[in-house]
Amino acid sequence: MTATEVPRAGEADGFAVLPVPRQRQDASVPALTLLVIGDDPAGTFTAPELFDGAGTRVRIRRARNLTEAERLLTDDVHCVLLVLDGDGLESLRRLLRLAPSTAVLVLTGDGAGEVGEPGEAVRIGAQDHLSRDELDGSHLTRAIRYAVERKRADLAQRQLTETRLLAQENSRLERGLLPTPLLDGADLRFAARYRPGRSRALLGGDFYDTVRTSDGTVHAMIGDVCGHGPDAAALGVELRIAWRALTFAGLSGDLLLSTLQKVLENERSDDEIFATLCTLDIAPDGGRADLYLAGHPAPLLTGADGVPRLLPYEAGGPALGLLPQAAWSRIEVELGASWSLMLYTDGLIEGRIGQGTQRLGQDGMVGMITRQLAGGLRGEDLLDAAVTEARELNGGELTDDVAVVLLDRVAPARILGLPAQIQRSSG
Incomplete structure (x- = not known):
């Protein structure tokens, strides 16, 4: 020893x-x-x-x-x-x-x-x-x-396996929240971007959908459940699925919104929860639309002149879930032969500008989109640039969910009087 x-x-x-x-x-x-x-x-x-x-x-x-x-x-x-x-x-x-x-x-x-x-x-x-x-x-x-x-x-x-399973489950839920548009037969281009406000989350309370019914009408919708977290995300999924089913069943306008409000009232976990909603019914010829706003920001329309303008919102009604006997009025919109419509949630416009308390707001968003359109951005590139710039102006990640949907219609060259190569490069 x-x-x-x-x-x-x-x-x-x-x-x-x-x-x-x-x-x-x-x-x-x-x-x-x-x-x-x-x-x-x-x-x-x-x-x-x-x-x-x-x-x-x-x-x-x-x-x-x-x-x-x-x-x-x-x-x-x-x-x-x-x-x-x-x-x-x-x-x-x-x-x-x-x-x-x-x-x-x-x-x-x-x-x-x-x-x-x-x-x-x-x-x-x-x-x-x-x-x-x-x-x-x-x-x-x-x-x-x-x-x-x-x-x-x-x-x-084991943690890696659990993370993969959780990611797969979240992806399945995400597919319910972010649907594939059903636009077969429509002469429209579709683009969308979605960014949840919660850190590392895949799901948020924002939701959207776009479908074309048998009569040729294109129906578009975007909404926002108040609050954050999985409960808001789940309710958003339920409202989106209900909207699609009711739309294919032939409901539209005030009747559709009233029915969705009943769905929300029965599915929400708290009487204080509400949801904003914007719906558009675009006529088969693509030249006009019926707009309904339930406490939601008005869409942005860019016509053939290339100048974006906010659609009227004064006739809009309350958010779903606020008033038991609410009613929503139709807003008739003339679109023209060639146009671009951007639907968005308030997460895009409520980010701050710089270090102060000023927010981007709708006017700031219009100016931002105007500059980006002038720079030649269209479609998905435009949406990417819009979300990126809003984030940069905020000085970091946006705290609220952001959903943006873009629908473009380019008229045939014989209507616009433009060469075919210019028509293909536009939008």
């Missing part, structure tokens, strides 16, 4: 003596904490620390049984060494339920009778199965290191 080793009890009951250097107490050496559970008749784990040749320092705690161990299983315990007793694998199963995130080693005698086959403990959930007759300080510290790393790898893989 060297001068740096502590005398131990003998090798009774099959335990080997573990050398524990006295002088290596360097706090900079990475340390692991081992909790030993069970009887230790040979006094193998009485020393507070042990080392191996690689410099691994292991602090040792002791518990006589699982009841005592439950109090000692704190977050700084890296590994548990369970000395199996007459309960066999049942005590291991109990330990795994107590410490699902902690590495576990089991220690038995040289026979397999206590736990069945040696691999059975590992199959149940332990990281390794050690035998008393092979135990020494170097072997134990190496087993602890490997067990801790295997457990970390297992937990990382």
Whole structure:
């Protein structure tokens, strides 16, 4: 025995003596904490620390049984060494339920009778199965290191799997919130952008949809449920699906909005929750539309002259869910032969400008879109630029959900009197 080793009890009951250097107490050496559970008749784990040749320092705690161990299983315990007793694998199963995130080693005698086959403990959930007759300080510290790393790898893989499953589930929900437009047969181009206000979220309370019914009418809608979080997102999905079903069933205008209000009143979790909505019914010839506003900002129309203008909003009605007997008036809109319509939620216009309290607002948005149109931006590029500039003006991410929908109609060249190549490059 060297001068740096502590005398131990003998090798009774099959335990080997573990050398524990006295002088290596360097706090900079990475340390692991081992909790030993069970009887230790040979006094193998009485020393507070042990080392191996690689410099691994292991602090040792002791518990006589699982009841005592439950109090000692704190977050700084890296590994548990369970000395199996007459309960066999049942005590291991109990330990795994107590410490699902902690590495576990089991220690038995040289026979397999206590736990069945040696691999059975590992199959149940332990990281390794050690035998008393092979135990020494170097072997134990190496087993602890490997067990801790295997457990970390297992937990990382589990978290990765859970994250992937959550992402897949969120993607399925997102597809319900952000639908594919049904515009077959319409001479319109569609583009949309959506950005939830919650950090790392895929879903928000904004919702939109666009469909073409059998009579050739194109119906577009955008809305915003007050509040944030999954409840608002779920309600937005419900309203969008209800709108699509009711539209295909032939409802429109005031009757459609009244029915959607009933859906909201029955599905909302709080009587204070409301939703704003904007609907457009574009005639089959594309030259005119009926607009209904329920507490929502008016769309932006850009005609053949290339100048964007806000549609009238004075005749709009209240948001859904505010007044039990509300009514909504039709606003007739002349679109012309060639036009672009932008529907948006208030998240786009409520961002701040610079360091002050001034917000972008509708007038600021009109000026922003005017500049971007003059710069030749159209379609998805226009929407990307609008959301990006609003974010930059805000000095960072916009805190509210943002949804923007763009519908473009370009008249045939014979109507505009333009060469075909110019017609293809416009919009």
